[in-house]
Amino acid sequence: MNTELLGVIAMYGLTLVLAIPLGRYIARVYRGEKHWSDFLLPVERGIYRLAGVDATQEMTWKQHLKALLTINLIWFVYGFFALIFQDKLPLNPDGNAGQTPDLAFNTVISFVVNCNLQHYSGESGLTYFTQLFVVMFFQFVSAATGMAALAALFKAMQQRTTTALGNFWMYFTRSITRILLPLSLVLACILVVRGTPMTFDGRSTVTTLEGAEQQITQGPAAAMIAIKQLGTNGGGFFGVNSSHPLENPDYLTNMVETISIILIPIALVFALGFYLNNRRLSWTVFGVMTTGFVLFSAGSILAERAGNPAIAAMGIEQPMGSMEGKEVRFGAEASAFWGIATTATSNGSVNAMHDSMTPLSGALQMLDMMINAFYGGVGVGFLNYYIFIIIGVFIAGLMVGRTPELLGRKVEAREVKIATLIALLHPFLILVATAIASYTNTHHGDAAWTVAPANWLNNPGPHGFSEMLYENTSAAANNGSGFEGLGDNNFFWNFLTGLVLILGRYLPIIGPLAIAGLLAAKKVVPAGGGTLSTDTPTFGALTFALIFILAALSFFPALALGPLAEYFSMP
């Protein structure tokens, strides 16, 4: 077998080997069971005391959301001003300027919501201070926010009628101290060993072989790269993200970084089973997600391996597959796999330019974000999937002749209403935002803005459409990767995607948590012979079909005009 393919299989296999024990560990951390990692308890207590929060008080779903939203708002205000005034703050050896308010708005939103859209380039757009204490800080806390929300959902799914869903501060703090920080530490060390810089020195000046003088940006990169991979953040230290040789030096770091993208999202699926003592449920959810993930990966890898037909038509052989926009040290297969992994998990880091990939890969990457539940972002991935479970349970419950119930709780009008709204939100955000952009581009192309809408797009036709569609999809899915080729650092895009980001982040956390909270307070009906089980392959198949028809097919017309039109018009 081809070594490139073996590399991909090894990456996925290694992830699984690590994810299962990690899932068990995460379940124990959230359940508050005794564990050797309890040596961190004094540290955590210190944090609670410093923050003045009571981490022992049980919270209802509403209290959880209140705590979550409040702390997010505080971060937003802090980050916004730090970015605007970064030029006046310390740790700015390169003398980079402060961000404009609309860029700062977009940047801070996109990092608070775990998206990392990055309408700036790290080398010149940020200082070491903001890289570390805004960007990297947010990369930890936004990931932990999603994980804390998921922990509350876990608790709500237990077989016990309750309104007490644990404590947000405890879940949040432990997500950082016991999961994100230790893993980041390991990853950062590997990266440093392989050559990623970790320094507070400014740009270093080198003389190239040709004798020219070149300035190389460096900085405290390894620390940030570790968490951006692990926390499904994706915001790179350098502009070109993990295709940069200092951000992702070789094939080994590429493997480790790829594994880091999907590790926690997969581990959280297993954590669900360990937490609820219902491994079958975990495997069913994992099965559905993996089916989608493997299909998408296979599709993209095959498309990239086959090379670009337009280049082939010129009589040029492509033994390494389509290499446009890819790094030779990673190859077509590993780049395609990364592309699917990063879009599936709302990570958004890249090791190749998605803009340059073949149209089918572009379509699959967008579809991955449109579904946003094949593993998904840390914590929020399963929250998204939970909505599909609710709708699936409702339809399947009717089909077996019973008022639908999920894990013993009756799913009624109120839950269906919330689930429907959240399921509707994602297509709404993506399609409406893209419609506004298309309209502006088509009908007001010559508007007297800093960047005229007609000049947004690098490419005309379907590919240009894909650039807009990808950007909005990435924002709604809180992914953060860019198709690039889109002139997005201007007021229109900063504001539009900023809005999409907020709605696309918080509503899909509020909705599932509200449903779970409502369900948890209901009486638990013991399962009987007529009860529909949600942990069977049949129910998994139903969920998959539902995701495919509801989430994927709604975008069929849009995808037809973008990547599909491009694909079919290739020779």
Added chain:
Amino acid sequence: MNAVKERKSERVSECIHWSFTPSHSCTLALPEPLIAMTNKTTSLFPAEQVREALVQSFVKLSPRTMLRNPVMFTVEIGTFIMLLVTLYTAFSGDGSQGSFGYNLTVLLILFVTLLFANFAEAIAEARGKAQAASLRKLREDTPAKLKQADGSLKTIRSSDLRKGDVFFCEAGDTIPTDGEIVQGLATIDESAITGESAPVIREAGGDRSSVTGGTRVLSDRITVEVTGEPGTSFLDRMISLVEGASRQKTPNEIALTILLAGFTLVFLIVCVTLKPFADYANTTITIASFISLFVCLIPTTIGGLLSAIGIAGMDRALQANVITKSGRAVETAGDVDVLLLDKTGTITIGNRKATGFHVANGVDRAHFIKACALSSMADDTPEGKSIVELAGTDVTRTISMEGAELIKFTAQTRTSGVDFGTGLRIRKGAQDAIRKLTESAGNIFPTDVETEVKRIAQNGGTPLVVAENERVIGCIELQDIIKPGIQERFERLRKMGVKTVMVTGDNPLTAKYIATKAGVDDFIAEATPEDKMAYIKKEQQGGKLVAMMGDGTNDAPALAQADVGVAMNSGTQAAKEAGNMVDLDNDPTKLIEVVEIGKQLLMTRGTLTTFSIANDVAKYFAIVPALFMVSMPALGALNIMKLHSAESAILSAVIFNAIIIPMLIPLALRGVKYRPIGASAILRRNLLLYGIGGVIVPFIGIKLIDLVITPFF
């Protein structure tokens, strides 16, 4: 706990709701067998009903009516826009929106789609109405003999009777309205309601005191108090429910409507945003195409059939001779986890029979049998008769009842028997009652009889101890006869996930024996109404839904507490008020059918929703390529069905979308067949049938329609 409260409060609101139902003059006069009429299911679409439904399909086009159904309401808006577009193309001569003929065709198809959906609801209503009309026929005014304050009788029209009035009936009279006997006893022919020709006895006091309007008194005379205002009898309620005047959506129906409205919104977004996308791609999409895409994608199939499914559920209940007080009751029945069944009449045939005589040591067997026969000759209870029967004519012929005084069973003595002038006293009764009797007379209760009693009880029999002059001479064994085929029905219920509980007044040993033999999951022995109530509450606290059937006034609290309470029509008014269904046949096994009807109702909704959503795959592949084929020929590759042209593709999709509704009406009315094969197996089966089927069928259907209409292009 909350769930129970909610359910209860909803039922209260149902009751409140009922008091506002329009008043009908209510008298059942002609004893026309209802059964014969309701069981007539020869044709789904009798001409008369179809005609009425067709008229209703147009009447229901009123936007106010359509608003109740968000999915079809959006189709109506779309149709209206198409009307404007068609008029515009007809008069402006502007060809940019497609030809007049094409627009007109789309308009007509959309209009027909609306009519089809309305027809589905109308035909379901018409079927219900037909049943209601037959009931109405029975409502001719009958004379009622009103008892006035001074005790004299005055003949008035039955429709003038008010709640609290007292009327008098004697042999040959038709009972003018529902009521409760306050005085007297009569045999009554109830065949008009139940179809059962054997007359029944109704008497004042006790659990058999209620009479139904339209039934006929065959013998004796009774005085009856009217229990309801005109127009509030159960039949009236049922009629208005079927006619839709008071039909409310059930919570489950509401949830599904929300989900469908959500889907509709998603597709609205998909279609509206397509306009700027198409502008970007320099593609013109006609209004007709936009509306066609929208109408095809939204779940019109289930949207059009949703209310028909609900009405059909109530119709099916009525066909089983069960009157439901609300659609919700039928739905809840499908969810029932626990079924409380009375032993007598449900699990065992009627009454116990004597099956053996067991003589005490030292007593002559022939003498004992003779004593048993003597004690029972004048006893006309079924048990008494069966003892005489078992003794045989050889014995009964020889005995004389001269000078015998019958001692009736009383609650105090709990024994019965005879006293003879000669001083001979024979008593029979339960072990403890006879023990008290003999021991208070200073005699010992023989141990061999005690052992025998225990043995009988362990084998599911009921021992009846016989004493002669306060001395125990032996015992009679009475046995229950378990209904043939009942084990299979319980097995079926078990597969449905329903737990069966036998309720009996028997002692625990007997109860256990019969429970095991009949195959019920649990039993309540020596049950009092309080025990039943406590059992129901306990199960409900565990989150289960409980159904029970009852007839007596003392059943009323339990009937009200149960999630599904089926009262027998022969039961007391209190019982009928407390339950949410009334069984006209007084058949205790009816609960099982009710559960299946409820399950069918939910399943039909679920499968048609799945089918409707699955259909979208093919519709996308029909319409999306059609929209862009002209401006972007490359996208023609998506036309995997190889449809003839853009216009034929769109027309084929909307035609398919329209005709699938009437094609599924029979399924909606009859309901999806329920099989007790376990939830996972049902899901697998229905997913294959309606999910995969729902993906494949439209591909074939749309292609076929395209082939048919191609010559017109």
